[in-house]
Amino acid sequence: MNAAQPAPCIGVLALQGAFTAHEDALRSLHVATRQVRTPADLARVAALVMPGGESTTMARLLETSQMFDELSARISAGMPVFGTCAGMILLAKEVLDGRTDQRSFGAIDIGVRRNGYGRQVDSFETDVEVSGLDRPFHAVFIRAPKVVTTGTAVEVLATHDGVPVLARQGHIMVASFHPEITADARLHQMFLQHNGFTTEHRSTSTERG
Numbered sequence: 001m002n003a004a005q006p007a008p009c010i011g012v013l014a015l016q017g018a019f020t021a022h023e024d025a026l027r028s029l030h031v032a033t034r035q036v037r038t039p040a041d042l043a044r045v046a047a048l049v050m051p052g053g054e055s056t057t058m059a060r061l062l063e064t065s066q067m068f069d070e071l072s073a074r075i076s077a078g079m080p081v082f083g084t085c086a087g088m089i090l091l092a093k094e095v096l097d098g099r100t101d102q103r104s105f106g107a108i109d110i111g112v113r114r115n116g117y118g119r120q121v122d123s124f125e126t127d128v129e130v131s132g133l134d135r136p137f138h139a140v141f142i143r144a145p146k147v148v149t150t151g152t153a154v155e156v157l158a159t160h161d162g163v164p165v166l167a168r169q170g171h172i173m174v175a176s177f178h179p180e181i182t183a184d185a186r187l188h189q190m191f192l193q194h195n196g197f198t199t200e201h202r203s204t205s206t207e208r209g
Ligand code: GLN
Pocket: 051, 052, 053, 054, 055, 056, 084, 085, 086, 087, 089, 114, 115, 142, 143, 144, 145
């Protein structure tokens, strides 16, 4: 369709955490991807995936690598970002039970509680219905943030026990679970397609024609 243009590159924030599985998911969709560790890397990508990991550590590394303010400016300018787990915390407007000095981008109007599912269910897996997908997505939660508030501009795409676990506001999409570790790239594909990127998926079960 846009064969005359170079393929846009989708970055994966690679300071800490579960970033390699996100690269695999993006590659399975046949999009160009690169690890983002510096402001120069950031300048070369058209969209970004922020992985799970430890949001306090990632926020600190974003500052020490001189990327926090630059990324904030790119988000304000409309760069699409998909944040999963710790990445969701970093994109949220309000963070409960964070470190007092923990910064977030305030890019989506949600409040989240770090480790909000409690210690007894530190990690769990469940199938969730996702609006726009024809069959459930297997969601793996690992010390996941719990969404406690959502603003009116937020589109809730999936819930678990009545709590939003996948949400979108314009060019920002967030998941409290880890969509990258199930070899199912449908949410990455949804993120990219929603933001106008062309993807190709060879799996017939998810092909929509
Ligand atoms: N509990 C972590 C945090 O607060 C997030 C866990 C995860 O990303 N798997 O950053």
